[in-house]
Amino acid sequence: MNVRSNRCVIFWRRLSMIVLQAALRVAIRRRYAGLEHIPCDGGAIVVANHVSKLDSLAIAGFVGAAGRWPRFLAKAPLFGIPVVGRFLVSMRQIPVNRGGADAADALVVAAEAVRAGDVVIIYPEGGTPKPWETPLSKGKTGAARLWLSTGAPVVPVASWGPQNILDPATGRLRLRPRTPVIVVAGPPLELSPGSVGDVSGADPREITEEIMRALRALADGAAEAGRGVVPRRSSAGRGAGNRR
Secondary structure (H helix, E strand, O other), rough: OHHHHHHHHHHHHHHHHHHHHHHHHHEEEEEEEEEHHHOOOOOOEEOOOOOOOOHHHHHHHHHHHHHEEEEEEHHHHHOOOOOOHHHHHHOEEEEEOOOOOHHHHHHHHHHHHHHOOOEEOOOOOOOOOOOOOOOOOOOOHHHHHHHHHHHHEEEEEEEEEEHHEEEEOOOOEOOOEEEEEEEEEOOOOOOOOOOOOOOOOOOHHHHHHHHHHHHHHHHHHHHHHHHHHOOOOOOOHHHHOOOO
């Protein structure tokens, strides 16, 4: 990439993040915690729960508020949508065919991004849970394999609230102004020592379970805090909300 192209990408990234942050401020009532756990520089792996198809916007805003540009492992079909796909490519998002033969190729690209100093976001669940599934009950090993190959900090991030805007089960959209959304990050995980680089000897399933345990605890805390948020329906309620 030449200097001019690189400057163009940086410009559009910054503009996109400005637009996203402005939209989030207007559309939702954000509560962020743990921004300090997102490394200010260097590669990092963010593992997140997946409560709704809209939570990627909330998490992108959170990582952006920490001063970093988010790179998601996103479903490959999104890249085939006119305009949307081109935008995702220009913003350096990473396509992945979950369950496909080329899923491993996406992890190679993700590992290169982490080694280059980027923040890569991955959903260990692989998608939003089905109505009959328990959230965060089982994770895929992609995040663990990414950590094994890079040794980068693994930061758990949990969100609560996007599911009240776009229901993951029904796909129903509820556009209510200033819907509370909570995003919280925990400290980088202390995963199995001595495993980094030992891709053949380490068990990604055990590491994945460590990741999922941390995410479950963080998500439970976010949900508990979220249930305590009272939607603002009066001037008194608005005042109480602004003091949070």
